[in-house]
Structure formats: structure tokens, C-alpha cells
Amino acid sequence: MSDVVERTLSALPALLGPQHPAAGPGRLPATSRLGSLIRSITALTSKHEEEKLIQQEIASLKAMVSAPTTTLRLMKECMVRLIYCEMLGYESSFGYIHAIKLAQQGNLLEKRVGYLAVSLFLHENHELLLLLVNTVVKDLQSTNLVEVCMALTVVSQIFPREMIPAVLPLIEDKLQHSKEIIRRKAVQALYKFYLIAPNQVQHIHDKFRKALCDRDVGVMAASLHIYLEMIKENSSGYKDLTESFVMILKQVVGGKLPIDFNYHSVPAPWLQIQLLRILGLLGKDDPRTSELMYDVLDESLRRAEINHNITYAILFECVQTIYTIHPKSELLEKAAKCIGKFVLSPKINLKYLGLKALTCVIQQDPNLALQHQMTIIECLDHPDPIIKKETLEILYRITNGQNVTVIVQKMLDYLREGKEEYAVVTLAGKVAELAEKYAPDNGWFIQTMNAVFSVGGDALHPDIPNNFLRLLAEGFDDRKEDEQLRTYAVRSYLTLLEEENTFYPQKFLQVMIWVLGEYSSLATDVDPEIILTRLHSLLKKTFVTSDTKAWIMAAVTKIASRTSCSKTIDKLIKEFSSSLDTCMRQHAFELKHLCEDKVLMKNLLPFDASCNDVVVDASLSFLDGFVVEGLSHGAAPYKPHHQRQEEKLSQEKALNFEPYGLSFASSVSSSGITGRQSPTGLSFGSDTSGNSAETGHKETNTLKLEGIRKLWGKEGYLPKKESKAGKPDEPQAASCDNLLAGRVTDPSASQSDQVSSFSEEEKEKQQLASTLFVGLGSNAGVSLMGKMDVATQKFKRKSKINETQNSEEASDIQNSDASTFGPLLDTVPVNKEDCEGNKHTRLRKPSLCSSDTVEDNLAFETPQSLKKPGLNDRLSDSRLSPLSLFADSNIEIFQPSSSALCESANKTSSVPSLPKELEELPHSEVVELCQSDALALYLCKVWKDDSLLLAVFASNKKGSALNAVNLVFEKAEHFQILESPAHQFSVIEAQSVEHCQKYVWMDKICTQGILPGSISYQSEMESCLEFSVTLSLLDFIRPMEMTTEDFGKLWLSLSNDVKQNIKMLPSQDSLSAALSTLQQKLKLHIVDIIGNEGILACQLLPSVPCLLHCRTYSGMLALWFRSPCSALPDGLLYQCQKVMEES
């Protein structure tokens, strides 16, 4: 087939003669205007002429499309010409509206052109696109299949996000259409919606499942796009589908599809590739799921034997999947063989993919690199840059302390010849990383970094020079080492600067200048005068930017502080005091004044103090006096930017904010008034509003105070005072170390197949190989792990600094956490003891059913308590708040009825029950996690107020005692186990049950996640059971009690919001009914209900609040979430939708 194409295409130049009369009879409508346009264009010789011609054409088109006499038929032709002009790059925006009109009014053919033009011309956010929505809706409802098809096509190409609700129900209907093509395109449209607005299609996930089971293969294949995307985001939610995917793949591989789907006698290859990807995602780190797919992967490998490109595509995907999922040695062996096939293939495309596969698996299986070392060496000198680059990537991953010099040399060689900036920048970053990690000595390190800076130029990632400088400044554990490195750097830069007329990139210059300024005095034999002269001469160079000049001045100042007097400095001051550059003039004046007071200068610029912490009063308390004065002169108290905006917005749009707007206004005015009356009143006012410094500082509020602002609440203020000026981000080394720790491979796997003999002519290559792959062989098996070998890591940063930074960061987080609640906490006097007391009572008498207890709790209640227990809240609330309609709200979630408990307890004698003190807290049923002959594991979730408690029961089913039972929870991405993740039962007696408790928080928000774990025990032999616990977002949501006023304040201070309208079912037609559903199912706290609006609050443990504002109108419930955390509203919205649909 392709031969035919090539033959016809090669005949083309003859056809494209100046007149090209024989261009296929009947193909070119002689009268076509497009035809004549193209003919005249091809006849042209210069770009300029073409431009002129097209401009003419566009002008005539413009006249034609706007003429009222132009028929739609003519318009259609105009559109095609417009598309042609756009393709050549000539703007024709005047035609866009006509394209929409054509899609709207034309008959089928004209419509088709109209739609095509629209999808080519416009983009998602184009305002004209809104005009198309009506047409699409009309066409979707048409009885004509072609129209429906066209509408679906345009929707899946381009559609405005905010108009999705308008067409969504129509498209959902199309999923049941009798024609496959319509169903397929509908699924494709939904995929598009999923991509641009995942929230909007969350409720139709079961329809996706139906599409997956569709009897038509095309529809099923289309639905795989959606599944791939969803599984990428959350693989744990779709594990149950694994078997289905495996089965589909089995049938496809087994040739059960109609022959139609074969491509070069391979059944539906693209479908196979898609399925393999999905399986890879599902089986990742999940032995159980992986188990299911071993067979089919094996079969895929076996079947893909025909020597054609497309089978290699499947093979490659197969190999990737095998290496992604939980490993099975048999399959790994086969996959490794496959990689060999790729790498050794003479076809260059396959070789490239082979290298790519090697890159992925090299860390799991370094032996493969050894097997293919000669190929890798050959590829290093391959003329194709992409191959070369991939080879370097492999080398980068096998670098260790022994081969680093050779590999870095190879990389630098590539860098020097490379021209493409993007590739150079990435590779330079890698070289810098390797140099820092494995440098054998100081000289080499500095030289390598010099090469990186000079080759990388100014496009280098700013982290590279920053990290380098930080490394120099922070130093290592050994002081002598530090000095050596610094002195070496100083000397090397002095030599570099000696060469006149050499051009260095600005970033490199800045690095040199900073090092000279900071450490030049370490080179004691160099006269500072010489250095100053060098810097001075640099200042006069034209290629030095003003930015770099500022660096130079700073360096000069530092050097000046260490020398008594210098002619060069005097000269410099004189020269630049009258400079036209204001910045330079300022620097010169500063230098001059500092030079006059040497003591001050020495104090200001101590030696080697670049990483000492500078104490900064972040609260700007020294401005308090100024603020007081300002307020006493009648200045308005400061409001943060977002607050002002919010107020403005609420005034402009006249949204009904009554419940909280009112109280907010009053609180502001009161503080304003007190401020005006007396300074004492002010101090109170400013304390409560937490804005003491900002209040009077209105005129400077163009300053970027955003970052600090939140810490100015009373709570954030005090601890912040001691805190140090923030360092730039954490050094990379720390994270690198972690990464490396993860790279550990099995040392036992290194039985090497050292190629024993090389032919003579390959001797050179062999030598290269031995230097490159040193450390990968069997005798050096351990130093392969050298990736994490501390000894080879010469430039390991001082751990101390990491620690302080970590703790600083941690305290920052705490501060900001606390400050989030700043306004809330401030308004109410906090009584810690009361809280404590309250807690105690709760612990002692946790039962919430008897009214006594409620009374009891109420007595201790402080209005502040953010950590209120769910049920306490509910009950007390129903008593306190006259507005609450839910005094009778049932409590099923929190407290399973006692009869149910008895039932579950009686079900089997072996199912354990909770201990007394937990029994009375809200909890789930006890479920079995896993069991073996000897041991059964049960789990019960207890929803405590401050955390989720997992009570795990280990029940010994044997007649003899079990020893050394060890329960370990693995580290999960989303969850954090408080205290230690492991628990050791020393012994479990025969037929008895032991239990342990683990407290869990949600670390990263997800709607549902899996917490894997394992339990090992010793009976006759050592055994291990694996299990996993599914935790949902709701397990971590607790009600949050607050007053309407507090809600209003908190609402304004939160920035992440999500809005969504959902349909209310007839069963919950009133707002109160809907809200009570949310209250019961989601553990939200109802703060207030006024008219058709309601406000609710909850918190994600430990203390991330989320506020919800609901409004009903014409059968819809408008939800509006706000939270300091961006992911939380999305997650809750999803739960809301689910709950509302279920009820």
C-alpha cells in the first residue's frame, strides 16, 4: 500500500509544473476559486509576493462574507478559502463569526464546513464559542444521525468549559444510542469533559462502566481513554476492574476480534497498547493485582512474534508494564530478553526504544547495562542526537563514585557540541548534580562546575549556581576541607578573569564575583588590590549587565571591609559617584560612607557569615508607633487585599451575604472606632484584628506583604518573633539522598556476565567500557549501591543545616496553621483549662446518648473548641441553637445501634469486639482484613475527634501460641500514621485475640486511598500476610462548630473556592432536608440557615477547615466551598454529589 502512495507522490513534481494542467481530470473544479488561488500561489516565486496575493484574497473574502447577497453555498466556499489562508498563517478573524453562522444556518454540507472551520479557528476560551452552544444543542437533538455526529465531533474537539451543563444530559442520552458511531463519539465527548472539568462528570462514572462493557469494540476502546486518565489519578479506585481489563486483553490477544480490526495481521494493536498501559498503572506496587495479569502479559509476549513495527510497539509496552508492576522473575527474564532484541536490532527506531527501555529498568537490573555495554558504547558515538542523548541518560543513571569522571567527561563533550538550548540546559543540570554527588576531589569539582557554567550559559536553571554557592558557603563537616575548596575556587576564578577579552555568561560571572568577594582573603598570597583591579575592570566591560554590576559592587564592598585602604576603591567611588546609573551611584555612596567608618563596616560585613541567620522582625513591630499615630489621625484600619476585594465584589454584584456580611461590618467598625478614640483602645482593636502594623501603614501597602500577613494574628505573632529569616528552599541534597535511598537494588542480583574476551580492534572500546561500567560488576556489587554510599558522597552537606531548616519549615507550617484560625481564636477568650477539662470529661464519659452526659459536656463547653467531638457538637448544637431544625437528626453514622452491635458481635465467636473505652465512640463494624490457617486479622475504624483510630485485632486460630507477631503499616502516599507504623505483639496465646491501635491522619487529600500493611508471625515457620485498608476522605472529616460571625470572618480569609450546582432529588426538595442529609452523611456541622441559604462547616483532621455555603433555587442546590487547602473542596464536592444522588 505504501508503495502505491510513494509512487503516486513521486510523480508529483511533474504535475506541479507552472501550469500543471494535468492535475487529475475531474479532481479540480475548473471554476473553483480555491483552485485558482492555489494556482496563482504556486506560480509565485517569493514570500513577499505570496503575502501580497493573500492579502488581496483576504480583502476580497472580507467583502464577500459580509455582503448580504452572499448565499450560504458561496459562504461555504469562502470558508474553505479562509481555512487555507489561516493554514498559511494569515489572520482572518473577521470570518470566525461567519463560520459559526454557517454551522448554525447551513444545510448539512455547509454545516459540516462551518463546524470544521470553527474547530480550526477558535480555541476553548474564545468568546465567540458561546454562540455555538445553541447550535450544538439543537443538532444533538436532531433526528438526523449525521447532524448528531457532527455536533459530537465538534464537542469533543472544542467546547467552552462553563457551558458543559447545557449539553451534558443530551450527551449522556447518546450513550444509549443504537448506532455505535454515535455512542463512540459521545464517549469521546465525555472524555473531553473529563479532561477540562472532571468535577462535572463525576456523577456518571457508572455510565463509563457501561461504555466499557459496550458490545461494540470501538465504544469500549474509546472508554479506555477515560479509564487511563482516571486510573492515572487514582489507581486504587479501579482495582476491581483489573480482571475485566485482563479479560478484554486476553480476548484481543487471542484473536477473538473480527478480522477487520487486524492491522498487519496483529489484532487491534492500539487497543492492546492502551490496555497494557492501564494494567501497568493498576499493578504498580500491588502484588495482588499484579498476580492477575501475569498470564496475559506472558501470552502477549509470546504472541507478538511477527517481525513488524507494530508488534514491537506492543512488545515495548509489555516490557514497560512488566517492569512497572510487582515483579515476577520469570516474566522479568523474558522482558530482559525482549529489551535485548530491541537494543541489538539494526533498525534505528527499535534501537532507540531499546535504550529507552534500558533507561527505565537500569536501576532495577544493572546487569542489563553490563550485558549491553558494547552497544551502549557504540551508541555514544551515534550520529543521531536523540540516540546519543538517551545513551547519556543511561550513563547518568549508572553513575557512581568510580566512573563519574569518565561519564561527566562524555556528557561535557556532548554539551560542547550540542546546540539546542533545551537539551543543553537539562544535561548541564545533570552534570552539576553528578559532580556534586560523586566528585573525587576539589580540583575536579571546581573545574567541572566551571565547564557547566560556561557551557550552560545564562539559560541554566537558577538552582544550579545557587546550589553551588550554597555548597561553598555552608561547607562540610571538615573545616580544613572547606577552606581548601574555597581557596581552590578563588584561585581558579582569578586565573579565568586574568584572560582579557574572554566572554563569560552572566551567571558564571556572578558566581565568580560572589566567591571572590566572600573568600578572596583565603588566598593569602594574592594582593587584594589585584582582585579589586580585576573587578574594577569588569565594571567597565559592556557585556556586563547592570545586574552583575550590582554583584560586583557588593563584592568590592566586602573586600574593602577587610583591607585598610585601597587606591582602587577610592578611584571606584570617585568614578561612580557621578555615574548616570542611579543604582551604581547609590552603591558608590554607600561604599563611601562605609569606608569612613571601618568599625561599622566590619560589623556589617563579617567574614564568612553568608549562612548565618539574620534576625528579622517579621511582625514589623517597630512600626507600631507609626500605626498608632496614623490611627489617631483618623486613618482607616488596614484591611488585607482579598478582604477589600471581597467587600467590593459583594457590593457590586449585590450577592446576598446577609448572614455573615452584617456581623462582619459591625466588627470592623467597632475596632475602627476604638482605634480613633484612644491608643489603649487601639491596642485592643489591633490585637483582635491582628493587623497592628498594617493598620496605619496603608500608604505602603503596595509592598508585597502577602506572605507575612497571615502570621500577624495574635497566635502567629509571638512565635514568629524568634523565627529566623527564611532561607531559600531546602538544599537539594536532602531530597537527593531520599531519592537515592529508593534506588537501592538487590545486591545479590549482580552476578555479572563480564564479557571475557574482546577482539583486538575493540580494545579501545573495551577500555572505555571498563571505565564506564566499573562498579557494576560482581566484585563491585556493593559500590553499585554506592549511590547511597556515604563515603563516595564527598560533598555531603552538613546535616545540621538541613535539620534547622526542616524544623524551621515545620514551625512555619505550624504557625501558618495556627494563624489560619487567627481571627477566629482572637475573638473569643481562650481558656485552655476549660478545654482540657472538657477533654477529660469526654474521655471519662464518652457515651453521648444519655442526656446527663450532654448536660455535663455543655457545662464544660467553651465556645472556642475547634476540636469538638462530632456528636457532642451535634447534640449541644441542637440544644443551643434555636435555628437548628435537626434536633432529631439521627446519629446512625456515629453510633451504630446497640442491637446492630450485638448482632455483629454474635455473628461469629471469633470476630473480636472493641475494648470498652472505644466501644462507646462512633466506630465502624469489625471487618476481616486477611487470614491464614494460623492467624486472622480484623479491623475496626473508630472515628475519634482528633484522629482516625484503626483498631487492629490479631486472632490466633491455632492451638498453640504465636510468637514474634509483628504488624507493620507501609508508608502510604496519602496517609500518615502517628507514632510508629509498626506494632509488635510479643506473643499471642492460643485461641486468643490481641489488639493494637494506630492513629491515622490524612496527609495528602484524596477521595479514597489505600493503606497497605503486612503482619508477620512465627508458628512452625516464619510467615507473612499482606493486607490493605481502604480509607476514604470521610473518615477524616469532622464537624466544626462555629458561630455565624466566625464563619463570616473565616469565609473571607479563605481563598480556594469551588462552586457547583447539583440537582436535588424530589425526596430532598427542601433545603433543610438536603442539609440534614449532608450533616448525617458527611459529618458537616450546620452553622446557620436563613431563608433558602445555609452555611455549613467541617474540618479535615487535624485542623484544615472547609466551609460550605448552600443555596437552593428551582430544584437546584448551589454549593460553594471554601478552604485554605485547594484539594479539599474538590474532594468534599465529590462526596456531596455522591451522597445527594444516593439519598
Add this chain to the structure above:
Amino acid sequence: MINAVLVFNNHGKPRLVRFYQHLAEEVQQQLIRETFHLVLKRDEHICNFLECGSLFGGADYKLIYRHYATLYFVFCVDSSESELGILDLIQVFVETLDKCFENVCELDLIFHMDKVHYVLQEVVIGGMVLETNMNEIVAQVEAQSKLEKAEGGLSAAPSRAVSAVKNINLPEIPRNINIGDINIKVPSLSQFM
């Protein structure tokens, strides 16, 4: 995802341009130009894949191309696509064009630009591969050209044309795969031949 489909001739003249992500007009033209230069300087015996670096905004995009006589077919894809899979997708696209135009040549692409777009629209939609079955694609496109002929004959009576068009049946190709209910393990495999 496929980010762009570009077809240009040996002189860099664009013959088909379809972007699946929004880019300004100038950026598009620059991309076409740069892609052309990148592809042109490659000789026949090296990879059909090349990295386009920062052209599409930095991330790991690749150009996958095939050269047919006077035309280059270039697909720009992100890392989530299989390179070899796309390479054969280009082949499918070209073979389909060949079937639709009965021996396709560059001139067909120029003078029937819209039709080429319709073919592409059946293969790739919104950046995702929709259909790879050549017969199906051809059938879809032919159903539409039938429409064209019907239209031509009935232009005098548009109302009749519309009703005639409504009676046109989209082609049905027998293709059944029964996956069975998603939760039921073994579907009756005997249905398959």
C-alpha cells in the same frame, strides 16, 4: 495525547495543519517552520523520532514523522503516546487517504483540504486516537461524500434534499465483541469466531 498533526511538503509549505492545543497564530507558524527545519536535516537512516525540546513549551514532547515522496507527515505527541504506535498511525492515516482519494497525491491534499480534515477527524479527535480501523474510517468518510452527491443532485429542492439525507443510513460494519458484564468473570467465548 497528540498535540499537533502537521503535513508539509519538501519545501516546507504546509499542506495540513491541525493543533489540538491552543496556540497563537504566530507560534503555530513558527512551530511549523522549526519542525520543518528539524525534520529536513535528518537523513533517511536515522530515527523517525526526535525531541522537539522547548518548542511546545518545555515538557517532553516528541516529533514522530514519516516521509512519503514529497510530503512529510509529522505528529507531535507527549510522553503518554507509544512512539511506534504513532508511527503506524501515520501509516494508517496515509493509507486511508489513499483509499479515499484513489491514489492520493499532494494535489489532493491541497485542493481537498477540507476532506483531508474530515478523514483526520475520524482518526484523531481532540488529540486522542479514535479509530484505527481503515475500513471503518473509509466508510464514515464515504457516507459523508454520498451526502455530497445527493446534495449536488437535489440542490434545487433543498427540502427534499434534507429528507433524503435523513434517510441515509450510516454504514454498519458487523463488529461485535462481547465483554460481558463487568463483574461476571467469563463471558461466553463461543460467540467469537
